[in-house]
Amino acid sequence: MEVIEKAPAKINLCLDVLHKRDDGYHEMEMVMTSVDLADRIVLKTIEENQIVIHSNNGFLPLDQRNHAYKAAKLFKDTYHIEKGVDITIEKNIPIAAGLAGGSSDAAATLRGLNRLWQLNLSNDELALIGEKIGSDVPYCIYGGTAYATGRGEKIQQIDAIPQCWVVLVKPKKGISTWTVFENLSFEQITHPETENMLTAIQENDYSQMVENTGNALEPISAVKQPDIKRIKRKMLQFGADAALMSGSGPTIYALCKKYSKAQRVYNGLKGFCNEVYLVRTLK
Numbered sequence: 001m002e003v004i005e006k007a008p009a010k011i012n013l014c015l016d017v018l019h020k021r022d023d024g025y026h027e028m029e030m031v032m033t034s035v036d037l038a039d040r041i042v043l044k045t046i047e048e049n050q051i052v053i054h055s056n057n058g059f060l061p062l063d064q065r066n067h068a069y070k071a072a073k074l075f076k077d078t079y080h081i082e083k084g085v086d087i088t089i090e091k092n093i094p095i096a097a098g099l100a101g102g103s104s105d106a107a108a109t110l111r112g113l114n115r116l117w118q119l120n121l122s123n124d125e126l127a128l129i130g131e132k133i134g135s136d137v138p139y140c141i142y143g144g145t146a147y148a149t150g151r152g153e154k155i156q157q158i159d160a161i162p163q164c165w166v167v168l169v170k171p172k173k174g175i176s177t178w179t180v181f182e183n184l185s186f187e188q189i190t191h192p193e194t195e196n197m198l199t200a201i202q203e204n205d206y207s208q209m210v211e212n213t214g215n216a217l218e219p220i221s222a223v224k225q226p227d228i229k230r231i232k233r234k235m236l237q238f239g240a241d242a243a244l245m246s247g248s249g250p251t252i253y254a255l256c257k258k259y260s261k262a263q264r265v266y267n268g269l270k271g272f273c274n275e276v277y278l279v280r281t282l283k
Ligand code: ATP
Pocket: 059, 060, 061, 065, 066, 067, 068, 089, 094, 095, 096, 097, 098, 099, 100, 101, 102, 103, 104, 105, 106, 134, 136, 177, 247
């Protein structure tokens, strides 16, 4: 028996950092949504009691450092499962890009094992395992559009956003999430209007949604990676309705209501960067 799970990427429509907590984590407030760019996770039970990972991407660790491995290990340990699993990760989401690719693989592994071994666990139960792997994993269990608080692991599902096209551009040079948070200064931070974003989504108001996109980490990442500003400028020049960094970057995304505009942004950016994707938002 084989189980296949889609592991979609996410973008942040709003990302705010409220304060640093006593436990060292930052208190976050985010609105995120899934997009139709996904890894594909194939799970098969094997005879030996071990976790084996394969991937088409040579840059991914295939051992206990892989988020899918961590998910399978925690799942097996939590529910005392003495079976082994073979996990194939078809990687389509750029790595270390701010698109939660690794978290989505972990979430898809948890959902998939729940089906493969017929445990009938709820998404809430899977999310509790997921938050031990990373703050974005609970969101990736549910997918869709969500309001996230805490360190990002407290999820409230909200209405789907007005459907639109998304052009994702991943600059060549990455940025580590750690460096971005390390350079965070609360005096200089610009907070997005998260409340307005939530209202726009509730009212299915595309232009208000576009107007209220914001990422408090973007100015910090833009200092480390100057391509961010250049890509944003180009996206807006080519007619994007909004252009914003996702997560801690460095991926920038453009939102376009019309496909013709999205194609123009895609073609314009394709000449400038190697990794450019034109996708839709997911419900
Ligand atoms: P996140 O919001 O989950 O941190 P991200 O897009 O910023 O997402 P990832 O693509 O998840 O970053 O990669 C972060 C690190 O995790 C990389 O250094 C990568 O080697 C490691 N990693 C481990 N497992 C995976 C996986 N299955 N897919 C992608 N990266 C993985």
